[in-house]
Amino acid sequence: MNAAPALLAYAAGVGLVGPRVLLRSAWPHRAPALGAAVWTALMLSFTLAVALVTAQLAMPSGHLHTGLFGLLHACGLDRLADPGTLGALTTPLDGVAAPPLAAVVAPFAVLGGLAGAFLFRLARAGRLRARHRDRLDKVGVRSARLGATVLPHRTAAAWCLPGLRSRVVVSDAAVRLLTDEQLDAVLEHERAHVAGRHHLPLALADAFATVFPRLPLARHARAELAVLLEMVADDRSLRSHPYEVVATAMYEMAAARAPKGAFAVGGPTALLRMRRVLGPRRSPHPALRGSLVSFALAAPLLPLLVACPPGL
Template sequence: MNAAPALLGYAALVGVTAPRVLLRSAWPHRAPALGVTVWLALTVTFVLALALAAAQLATPTEHLHAGLAGLLHACGVGPGPADPDPGTAERLAVALPVAVLGTWAGAVVHRCVRAGVHRARHRDRLDKVGVRCPRLRVTVLPHAAPGAYCLPGLRARVVVSDSAVRLLSPRQLDAVVEHERAHVAGRHHLPLAAAEGFAGLFPRLPLARHVRAQVALLLEMSADDRALRRHPDAVLATAMYELAASRTPKGAFGVAGPDGPSPAVVRMKRILGPRPAAHPALRSSLASAVLTAPLLPLLVACPPGV
């Protein structure tokens, strides 16, 4: 039995229906870090389903077990196939899934490298015009507009404009800096690069259209939560309001958040309103789903007992 139709149907379910369910759910805002993981797990299982479907379309009469054996042999693992001279179909069954997975991985690496180049250039400019503030452990940048952002990755920096230092109270400034340090400590640039790489490959897919914006928003909420552990809700919310119009350089995270004012409004409502924690049972079930999601395409292609 050829599993390509089932795999393509599974990919359609993940790429079209799953994002709608997530967008209507309230729990990602209660557990933003777990929400990021679920969104990225959907991208992984979608790509794996496409890769396995490509292998099945290349050899429609061959069971997936044989295709996987050929793929492992091509990688130098395991015994070779019974036919020492594979034909065009067998070669395609190996080349197509490798091309799908390689294109996806290349897109993510490209996003990481490009963002890293932007951050490196900006750090060089900061070294020339910025002033180190030992008390806050940040770089103060002369600028007329109040703003704050971080440059994650190698030689991470937290940057605050001198106008923001004058505008914000000491408690507000500490809350903003704590928010930016959460981005650096959590290496938030890596999941964002993964989301951007996937979104660039499948621009018309609903999952791709939503994953970047949702991952960026949830990462901001995760950084908010860390700042709120040490600072009152009103302090962070008022600081965000004061910096709402600030602009963020490429490759950086800004306290005002991504893509205009709407995400900032959502975050401020979350900060100032009740924030019930996600139920432990929900967390456990979602964590289990994240771990098993990459295996589901294999189960679709190779159901037990076949």
């Protein structure tokens, strides 16, 4: 039985229905780290489903009914485990003819396209951050007390440059305007972005939108991840600071903008996040949280179960 129809239906559900469900749900803002994980899992799951669809369309008579080994067997990849048969992709094995070359190349082209776009995004953002760090070294002053670079600027602002040689930057206007506790809350927010490597899921979302530009999942994932990761950093700051301190600091920094490739505590999401900080703090029900964690872990591999249903 060819699995292409089932995989296409699964991909449609993930790429079209999945984002609608998430956008209408309240729980992602209550558990932003989990929400970000689910958005990321959906992107990975959709990509694998499309890769498997291309393999099935290139090999319409293929059978993927023996689990993961059956998938590797149908793609001819199980021969790679045996050095004696390496390269013999055109030789039948156990009476099963090897798949056409397109059935092997097509899925790896899809996966490679996403991986290549991801690495390109990381490299380009890395170059932008490197140039920004060079300018900071010339005009900024490193503060050991704050653990940040203080930059002369008339607007209260703070941002971070994640990745290798990460930096936390704060304007001297913010140092003057904020209280010590507010300033520490802002810097803790930026350190959360660096420690959590939040630039990686955003780079993945950018790459996903490059490969699948018209897909609703691609259109919404980048914007939603940006908001959720800011909320994750807010929650990190709230662990050690009262919510009034965090909210007032966000208010003072709301007009600030970050350079491209950086994260800032202010910006267009500040009002939404202030309402969340000042509103009732409700976490998802433990049963819902457990289900969502399980889904986030399993979703990237669910297309394999669709293509290779157990017992068939």
